[in-house]
Amino acid sequence: MQVVPKMFMAMMALSSCLTVALVVPSSVSPAFMSYTLPCHRRTTQLMSVVPRKKDDVSTDISAESHGRSSKEKIANELSRGITLDDGPVIDFASVKDTTSRAEIALANARKMYEATLGGTSDDEFVPSTKTSDGRLMGINDEVVAEVGYEIGTFVDEFVDKAAGEDAHSLVQKCGQYLRSKASASTFPSSIYEAHSSPIFTQQEISRFDRLLARAYEESGIVTSAFAKTFYLGTQVLPEPAMMAIWAVYVWCRRTDEIVDAPRPKSEDPNAEMLTDLSEWEIRLERLFDRGDVVDALDLPLLDCKVKYPSLPIEPFSDMIRGMLMDIPDLGQERYETWDELHLYCYRVAGTVGLMSMPVFGCAPGFTEGMAKEPALSLGVAFQITNILRDVGEDAETRGRVYLPQRDMERFGVTEQQLFDKVVDKNYINLMKFEIARARRYYARALRGVPMLAPESRLPVQLSLDAYGKILEKIEENGYDSLTKRAYVGKWEKLLGIPSSWYRTLDISSIIKLPEDWDKPSLDEYEKQLEDLIEQQWEQSSQ
Numbered sequence: 010m011q012v013v014p015k016m017f018m019a020m021m022a023l024s025s026c027l028t029v030a031l032v033v034p035s036s037v038s039p040a041f042m043s044y045t046l047p048c049h050r051r052t053t054q055l056m057s058v059v060p061r062k063k064d065d066v067s068t069d070i071s072a073e074s075h076g077r078s079s080k081e082k083i084a085n086e087l088s089r090g091i092t093l094d095d096g097p098v099i100d101f102a103s104v105k106d107t108t109s110r111a112e113i114a115l116a117n118a119r120k121m122y123e124a125t126l127g128g129t130s131d132d133e134f135v136p137s138t139k140t141s142d143g144r145l146m147g148i149n150d151e152v153v154a155e156v157g158y159e160i161g162t163f164v165d166e167f168v169d170k171a172a173g174e175d176a177h178s179l180v181q182k183c184g185q186y187l188r189s190k191a192s193a194s195t196f197p198s199s200i201y202e203a204h205s206s207p208i209f210t211q212q213e214i215s216r217f218d219r220l221l222a223r224a225y226e227e228s229g230i231v232t233s234a235f236a237k238t239f240y241l242g243t244q245v246l247p248e249p250a251m252m253a254i255w256a257v258y259v260w261c262r263r264t265d266e267i268v269d270a271p272r273p274k275s276e277d278p279n280a281e282m283l284t285d286l287s288e289w290e291i292r293l294e295r296l297f298d299r300g301d302v303v304d305a306l307d308l309p310l311l312d313c314k315v316k317y318p319s320l321p322i323e324p325f326s327d328m329i330r331g332m333l334m335d336i337p338d339l340g341q342e343r344y345e346t347w348d349e350l351h352l353y354c355y356r357v358a359g360t361v362g363l364m365s366m367p368v369f370g371c372a373p374g375f376t377e378g379m380a381k382e383p384a385l386s387l388g389v390a391f392q393i394t395n396i397l398r399d400v401g402e403d404a405e406t407r408g409r410v411y412l413p414q415r416d417m418e419r420f421g422v423t424e425q426q427l428f429d430k431v432v433d434k435n436y437i438n439l440m441k442f443e444i445a446r447a448r449r450y451y452a453r454a455l456r457g458v459p460m461l462a463p464e465s466r467l468p469v470q471l472s473l474d475a476y477g478k479i480l481e482k483i484e485e486n487g488y489d490s491l492t493k494r495a496y497v498g499k500w501e502k503l504l505g506i507p508s509s510w511y512r513t514l515d516i517s518s519i520i521k522l523p524e525d526w527d528k529p530s531l532d533e534y535e536k537q538l539e540d541l542i543e544q545q546w547e548q549s550s551q
Contacts, residue, residue, distance in 0.1 A: 156234045160227065183217045228306065228309050232259065250464075279336070296314070370462035398494065422439050451473065458513060483495045
């Protein structure tokens with residue numbers, strides 16, 4: 010599955026560009042360097058018949074013990090999305106169907122995990138600091154091999170053993186110190202005394218600051234090991250934002266490892282994964298509600314929450330569910346409609362943008378609420394691009410088809426055709442339609458760049474431009490994404506930097522670049538989609 014790497018691959022495009030200038034290769038990751046990521050949708054023929062609600066109203070529906078089927082589950086979740094800006098973008102934040110197989114399995118695993126703790130009181134939850142192999146949760150052989158050493162052992166360097174201190178108690182003290190710096194409203198469910206916490210000596214504060222700095226450094230090392238070009242792209246951000254993005258990346262990385270890493274020694278890998286994921290989600294909730302930390306790599310994320318109080322928990326929880334959508338027997342094997350795929354795009358890509366938005370900040374006169382729709386559009390655009398680029402690879406290596414089944418039927422494309430790698434007129438028309446859809450979301454996302462704080466615009470614009478070129482490569486390959494891979498070379502990305510930089514300037518909306526003169530407007534992209542559907546209908550009627 011490797012959702013996290015794919016998301017960040019988009020932003021790496023940005024790095025690629027910047028990196029080449031630094032003599033380092035790269036490739037993009039739509040998620041982080043992009044301020045905020047996405048969701049999507051449309052009207053009339055392009056909208057499915059699933060009803061939408063303007064308000065997030067949940068409905069209790071009794072479920073069978075085994076849970077709803079994938080189709081029932083996703084239809085229920087889709088009905089709860091909120092249309093943004095009266096457009097094709099849907100905000101699926103916190104949408105979950107408690108009657109779905111995945112939610113029931115996760116809820117049952119959580120109950121079993123809580124029972125092992127010997128009590129159900131919130132104050133009695135004490136998540137384990139390490140896994141059975143002695144490592145931090147979400148750190149396994151693959152991570153250690155990629156980084157080159159054991160993660161998290163640096164804490165021992167700061168432990169005051171003479172005073173009988175151990176690594177866990179030091180991390181807790183540092184967490185207490187960070188909480189003391191937060192506003193009273195940052196942790197609404199905190200059980201700790203607000204601002205009357207123990208008074209730390211200057212020597213202790215210095216030690217805590219050094220420990221936190223080392224935890225951020227290790228987060229940067231992990232980020233660099235798994236996403237080298239993305240890591241280099243973060244270097245153009247102000248230092249606080251750069252380190253915050255590392256912290257968020259590491260949380261996503263660890264989550265991905267919990268969900269997707271092989272468990273060869275487990276008798277029931279899925280059950281073990283769900284138990285670990287339950288503990289991980291409890292840890293997440295306690296960090297955001299109370300400021301609790303368990304291990305040293307939690308400290309940077311806690312510090313982010315203190316520095317950026319508007320950082321929401323919802324996209325973190327939603328990403329967990331996005332990763333579960335790729336797990337056999339728990340998630341979504343196929344996507345019947347665009348709306349269903351839209352939910353997946355939000356969870357695995359849009360969430361990263363929402364995590365990043367408070368860090369990137371908004372320009373004067375704009376708010377995070379105003380930037381949300383274009384941010385979600387950007388995430389959707391990136392994820393659609395990933396899907397279109399990887400149609401052949403996903404079918405061959407994973408047996409997965411992400412293209413909406415209804416779109417395939419409309420254009421006369423079969424799953425067997427994808428597995429056989431047959432590129433015919435029908436497939437080409439399908440690709441034209443999906444590319445037009447993706448570009449519509451890129452166009453919506455572009456409206457959000459001026460809403461960003463000036464120092465955050467270039468990374469976003471670079472990633473947007475570089476990733477958008479993948480669609481051009483698919484076209485240049487004759488729309489063959491079954492046997493050919495659309496690839497944008499690093500020098501091509503590098504040459505695009507000046508244009509991307511110019512587009513971040515306010516004057517670019519008045520004096521456009523020559524290559525932007527003939528770019529279709531949002532309305533024209535909408536018309537393209539309608540024309541492609543009408544054209545296909547006429548052909549099928551003959």
